[in-house]
Amino acid sequence: xQQNKEPQNASQTSVIPEKSALYPAHRFSVAPxxxxxxxxxxxxxxxxxxxxxxxTEMVTTGAIVHGKGDYLAYSEEEHxxxxxxxxxxxxQLAQCAKLAEERGYDEINLNVGCPSDRVxxxxxxxxxxxxxxxxxxxxKAMRDAVSIPVTVxxxxxxxxxxxxxxxxxxxxxxxxxGGCEAFIIHARKAWLSGLSPKENREIPPLDYPRVYQLKRDxxxxxxxxxxxxxxxxxxxAHLQHMDGVMVGREAYQNPGMLAAVDREIFGTASAGADPVxxxxxxxxxxEGELSRGTYLGHITRHMLxxxxxxxxxxxxxxxxxxxxxxxxxxxxxxxxxxxRVADKR
Ligand SMILES: Cc1cc2nc3c(=O)[nH]c(=O)nc-3n(C[C@H](O)[C@H](O)[C@H](O)COP(=O)(O)O)c2cc1C
Numbered sequence: 001x002q003q004n005k006e007p008q009n010a011s012q013t014s015v016i017p018e019k020s021a022l023y024p025a026h027r028f029s030v031a032p033x034x035x036x037x038x039x040x041x042x043x044x045x046x047x048x049x050x051x052x053x054x055x056t057e058m059v060t061t062g063a064i065v066h067g068k069g070d071y072l073a074y075s076e077e078e079h080x081x082x083x084x085x086x087x088x089x090x091x092q093l094a095q096c097a098k099l100a101e102e103r104g105y106d107e108i109n110l111n112v113g114c115p116s117d118r119v120x121x122x123x124x125x126x127x128x129x130x131x132x133x134x135x136x137x138x139x140k141a142m143r144d145a146v147s148i149p150v151t152v153x154x155x156x157x158x159x160x161x162x163x164x165x166x167x168x169x170x171x172x173x174x175x176x177x178g179g180c181e182a183f184i185i186h187a188r189k190a191w192l193s194g195l196s197p198k199e200n201r202e203i204p205p206l207d208y209p210r211v212y213q214l215k216r217d218x219x220x221x222x223x224x225x226x227x228x229x230x231x232x233x234x235x236x237a238h239l240q241h242m243d244g245v246m247v248g249r250e251a252y253q254n255p256g257m258l259a260a261v262d263r264e265i266f267g268t269a270s271a272g273a274d275p276v277x278x279x280x281x282x283x284x285x286x287e288g289e290l291s292r293g294t295y296l297g298h299i300t301r302h303m304l305x306x307x308x309x310x311x312x313x314x315x316x317x318x319x320x321x322x323x324x325x326x327x328x329x330x331x332x333x334x335x336x337x338x339x340r341v342a343d344k345r
Contacts (some may be wrong), residue, residue, distance in 0.1 A: 022063070025080045026182065026224050026244030028235065028265045029053035030251045030258075031085040032153070033110065037252070040289070041302035042078045045251070046283050048258035048272040051265070054081045055246075058111045060124070061087030062097045072103050075285070082107035084153070088115070088124045090135060090141035097142040097150065108142055110135070110152040115190040115200050126190035129158045132170045136178030142178050149183040151228070153246075156210055157189035164210060171218055182222035184246050187211045201249075212241040227260050232257060232264050239265070254308045279338060283331050290330055297324035298335065307341050315340035 009269050020250030027155035030037060032043060032055035042054045059071045064085075074081055083105045087093050097108045109170075112135055114125035135152065142150045152174055156167055174180045187206045195203060202274050215223045229235055235245040251258060256275060263270045270276045286299055298322050319337040322331060 023113040025051065025053040026184075026222055027051075027239065028248065028261050029055060029082075029184075029224065029244060029246045031226060031248030032058055032111070032244050033248055034058055036302070038302075039074045039078065040294075040299040041252070042081060043075050043285055044278075044282060044299070044302050045255060045258060046078055046271075047278045048255055049261040050256055050271040051262045051268060054078055055109060056081065058084045058086040058114060059096075061085060061089060061092040061096045062100065065092055072100055072105075074103075074105075076104075079104075079283075082109050082151070084109040084111055086111045086124045088128055088131075088138060090137045093138050094141040094145040097105045098145045101146040101148050105148065106316055107151055108146065109151045109184070110138060112143070112152055113186050113190065115192055115195070115197050119173055126155055126158055126191055129154055129170055129190070132173035133177065135170075135174075136174045136180075137181045139178030148180040149182060150180060151184065152180050153184040155186050155188065155190045156207055159190075159192055162189045162286060164213070166219055166300060167210070167214060168217065171214065171221070175218065180221075182224075184224040184244075185211045185214060187225055187227040190242075208238070215242050232260055235265065242297055244312065252302070253305045255303075255306055256308055257308050275310070276338060276341070278306065279303065279334060285332075286331060286334075295325065296329040296333060311342035312340050 025312075028051065029098045030052055037055060037057050042056070045052065045054060056074070063069075063071045072083070082098045085093060085096055085108060087096070093110070100108055108254055111125055139150055139152065154164065154170070170181065174183075183247055187208050187210065188200070189204060191200050191204070208225065211225045224245045225238050225242045226246035226247050226248065229238065229247045230245070230250045235247065237243045237311045259270060259273045259275070262268045272281070282299070286296065289299060290296060301324070304317045304320060307316050316337050320333065323333045323336070
């Protein structure tokens with residue numbers, strides 16, 4: 001890692017992996033986002049970037065073990081894809097990790113960052129940060145059950161336990177006792193009471209220097225940074241300090257940013273530079289889903305931001321929002337919406 005370089009120099013440098021990092025796919029990932037990064041969304045994002053590591057929404061162990069649906073369903077095209085699990089029962093987590101490995105997932109990630117009440121009642125998410133030995137036990141149980149990487153996504157602190165020493169103790173315990181070799185650090189502490197999860201995505205402020213320090217102090221671990229990253233320029237600046245960046249809201253709301261990731265971050269050819277071609281490349285997938293009874297709108301809701309910054313973007317968004325949920329809506333709706341984008345070919 002080039003830890004001493006100033007972030008402002010980064011935009012001039014091509015950020016190509018310098019070493020065979022333990023988990024090279026971590027250079028750039030899209031964050032797990034409940035209700036957003038479902039399998040339709042991930043299929044779509046994959047058309048924009050071949051290399052980006054995609055995370056599922058959090059899936060609870062309870063849903064997998066006791067639920068009626070297939071919560072592990074995904075498309076082969078999504079690889080590399082990581083399953084994020086929510087839970088704190090080591091044996092259930094191990095069981096779910098095993099099932100996920102059998103289904104072909106590339107990584108298991110444990111959620112130690114979500115602050116919502118529902119999550120706390122189930123004793124998982126960010127509140128687990130207060131119980132590092134249990135997180136270590138969970139990671140160890142999963143690692144013993146599978147051979148794919150087991151990673152942890154966490155915060156820089158919870159409530160008033162926000163000292164750097166607390167964070168280091170957590171990482172030390174989970175890496176040494178649990179064997180975790182890769183962490184994603186959301187650079188904002190979690191408030192477990194008094195703030196909604198939405199508010200807790202803006203407050204309190206982000207602390208990037210603390211995350212950089214953590215990487216320096218645990219240089220043998222693979223560490224990605226998350227929180228508030230809005231552009232590939234910013235991502236490259238973080239990569240001067242970190243092994244990887246994870247982008248959440250910006251990647252979802254402005255998915256076009258992913259089109260340059262393969263070239264700019266991974267140093268390979270770009271997958272999906274032309275947004276119109278990306279829309280049309282979705283058609284076979286959409287046809288297949290429609291024939292299985294999926295509503296068009298459940299897929300196209302993830303595509304609304306694709307033309308951000310291009311003339312006609314608003315009309316694209318509006319046409320899809322108004323028409324994709326209608327009974328019988330099909331590919332014709334997308335073709336009509338494309339006509340409203342000035343940049344169409
Ligand atoms: C709609 C939404 C749902 C989210 N769901 C999850 C989740 O299931 N698991 C998780 O670890 N984080 C979840 N998060 C947090 C994100 O993974 C990420 O840590 C956070 O949005 C900060 O990154 P960003 O500033 O790039 O968006 C969610 C965030 C959003 C906006």
